[in-house]
Amino acid sequence: MxxxxxxxxxxxxxxxxxxxxxxxxxxxxxxxxxxxxxxxxxxxxxxxxxxxxxxxxxxxxxxxxxxxxxxxxxxxxxxxxxxSPYFQALTRKARSMDEVARKGEQHLHALELRADCAEPGHTGECTFATIPGLNRHSEPGSLRETAPGVFSVRAQLPSNSLVFDEDRSDLLSLVADWELYVLPDGVIEDEGFSRETRLANCLIPTRLLLREAERRGIRARHGAGLLVAPPYTTLHHWVEFELDGDWVPADPVLLTAFSRWGMTDPADWPYNRSVAGIVWHLLTWPPEVFFPVVRDRGVQAPVHIASR
Structure with a gap:
């Protein structure tokens, strides 16, 4: 009982x-x-x-x-x-991220994407195609369509223990105390709401940090792709900084959430540490909140992504 x-x-x-x-x-x-x-x-x-x-x-x-x-x-x-299955998946991913980072190994994931018809009831057959970034950033030769609308692919995600320098850390601190929150549609892009409540999805702080990075003369870009958290993988947005010719991802709101939920030790994973190894870059500067990963006849298709 x-x-x-x-x-x-x-x-x-x-x-x-x-x-x-x-x-x-x-x-x-x-x-x-x-x-x-x-x-x-x-x-x-x-x-x-x-x-x-x-x-x-x-x-x-x-x-x-x-x-x-x-x-x-x-x-x-x-x-x-x-x-919940969602919380358990994030817990496993946070722990795996920590374990693999300590070993200095790459994160290797096998993903399966199952796309649904973008416009049910249309004439003719569905024609599914993945966005170019899925092939460009995956293990060479691993992307295959195993059935109509079903794709398998392998992701190789680097791991590092980089803590950003003072200038970038000061920038990231602007949103480090915000709480990761699933926002309803009415405020999903409302920066004013997040500033007032300190509740934010992954998109709003990314846009704020990019705007402030430009003002401060810090070279940054908008990274978008997948937050790989087996068995679930979801669309995600984050900021990336150019360091010595490489683009290094940062996500202070996500790391603060991991710490707040007891998934990671904040001493090992402070808000200003890179999140390389958990995010898979597929797009740069996406115009949409919910950007496409698979298209059907040129239209964004609903997709379910499983990973291991």
Whole structure:
């Protein structure tokens, strides 16, 4: 029998979790997820869900008809370190990143990309193609289409222990105390919201750092590609600095999140350390928030990415 919710969480913890998501205005919520989704996807069981409701978790409807905002459930789950598949995957990746970096080895990952039809119902067959960067930055000869819309590829990610110099570290400190947060669509590109709340996705601090780097005369570029965290791999944005002819990735908000979630030791992984080994560069200066990795008939196709 599991312990009561009140025995698991310190006084005020659940209220802090709810107060944090309440920084997002209610107008940006779409109440479409039920209690089963909260439990199966985000490990928020019935007792915990009821306790969160008592602390003011936004919802619509009553009883079995209660519906919740998807990003609220995601963010509460990670804030409470609940063992969702997402959180467990990030934990494994952070630990693997640390282990491989200590050995000085490359990170090697096998990825499978499964694309869906970009425009269901169109005439003719789907024609899937990966973006050029997927082949350009992968292990030579490893990219193969194994079935229509299904691609396998191997990624080689370097590892280093570089801590950036004073100028770049000072730049990165501008967002080092921001909290990594899955934002709803209404504020997904709203820098003003992130400045006010200190809640941010990966895109907003990247754009801010690039603008400030240009003002300070620091050569930087927008890196985009994949955050490789087996078994899940997701789209990601970060900033890169040119050092001795190489582009070196930085992501202070991600490293601060790893530390806050207890996945890494902040003494070993400070906000101003490179994240080489966890991000796979595929694009530079992407125009879209959700940039394409696979296209179908020239249109961005939904894609599911598994990695090991």
């Amino acid at each position: 599991s312990a009561p919710v009140t025995d698991v969480y310190a006084p005020g913890t659940l209220q802090e979790a709810v107060d944090r998501i309440l920084r997002v205005p209610d107008e940006h919520r779409t109440f479409a997820k039920d209690a089963a989704f909260a439990e199966q996807t985000w490990a928020i069981g019935p007792a915990l869900l009821e306790a969160l409701l008592d602390h003011g978790l936004p919802h619509r409807g009553e009883g079995e008809q209660r519906r919740f905002e998807r990003t609220d459930l995601h963010n509460i789950s990670t804030y409470l370190n609940l063992p």
